[in-house]
Amino acid sequence: xxxxxxxxxxxxxxxxxxxxxxxxxxxxxxxxxxxxxxxxxxxxxxxxxxxxxxxxxxxxxxxxxxxxxxxxxxxxxxxxxxxxxxxxxxxxxxxxxxxxxxxxxxxxxxxxxxxxxxxxxxxxxxxxxxxxxxxxxxxxxxxxxxxxxxxxxxxxxxxxxxxxxxxxxxxxxxxxxxxxxxxxxxxxxxxxxxxxxxxxxxxxxx
Ligand SMILES: [Zn+2]
Numbered sequence: 001x002x003x004x005x006x007x008x009x010x011x012x013x014x015x016x017x018x019x020x021x022x023x024x025x026x027x028x029x030x031x032x033x034x035x036x037x038x039x040x041x042x043x044x045x046x047x048x049x050x051x052x053x054x055x056x057x058x059x060x061x062x063x064x065x066x067x068x069x070x071x072x073x074x075x076x077x078x079x080x081x082x083x084x085x086x087x088x089x090x091x092x093x094x095x096x097x098x099x100x101x102x103x104x105x106x107x108x109x110x111x112x113x114x115x116x117x118x119x120x121x122x123x124x125x126x127x128x129x130x131x132x133x134x135x136x137x138x139x140x141x142x143x144x145x146x147x148x149x150x151x152x153x154x155x156x157x158x159x160x161x162x163x164x165x166x167x168x169x170x171x172x173x174x175x176x177x178x179x180x181x182x183x184x185x186x187x188x189x190x191x192x193x194x195x196x197x198x199x200x201x202x203x204x205x206x
Pocket of ligand 1: 015016017018019020025026027028029
């Protein structure tokens with residue numbers, strides 16, 4: 001792709017962690033091992049804790065760095081099973097407008113390409129109208145924030161995909177929407193988990 005080569009020439013991929021040229025996250029800045037966190041009905045696997053170079057990379061992704069998205073996808077691919085269906089947690093429309101793209105979906109596509117998996121963008125944020133009429137408590141519980149299109153996921157096993165897992169409430173909400181649409185979901189792959197999540201879940205670090 002000529003435009004891609006031109007982009008790389010104008011904005012050479014640069015490590016979000018240490019500024020080395022070549023990739024959005026260099027090998028030296030990728031944490032060793034993986035982190036697993038278990039929630040009720042959902043097992044989450046991450047590249048590492050949300051700190052250091054991984055945190056810098058996620059922030060760069062939120063800033064719209066495509067080179068970092070692609071690098072995070074290649075790194076996350078080692079957590080993705082061949083042939084699996086990845087369902088990204090959608091970015092809000094407002095954020096997408098600011099960044100110009102949905103960072104999580106871009107990371108998921110890069111991971112799927114490297115791992116031989118597929119991405120199905122089945123989830124979307126419910127509109128403000130759908131939230132209206134809900135009590136404050138209902139909104140705070142944050143259930144029902146997402147809608148899931150059954151096409152492509154009904155009766156299929158899917159893996160949720162997100163950038164950062166903090167309390168797990170977003171992932172569990174998404175899992176609920178997938179199940180309501182007839183999909184089967186027991187696990188999620190994320191780039192990073194926050195330390196607080198990791199500590200109260202007693203992760204297995206390998
Ligand atoms: Zn680096």
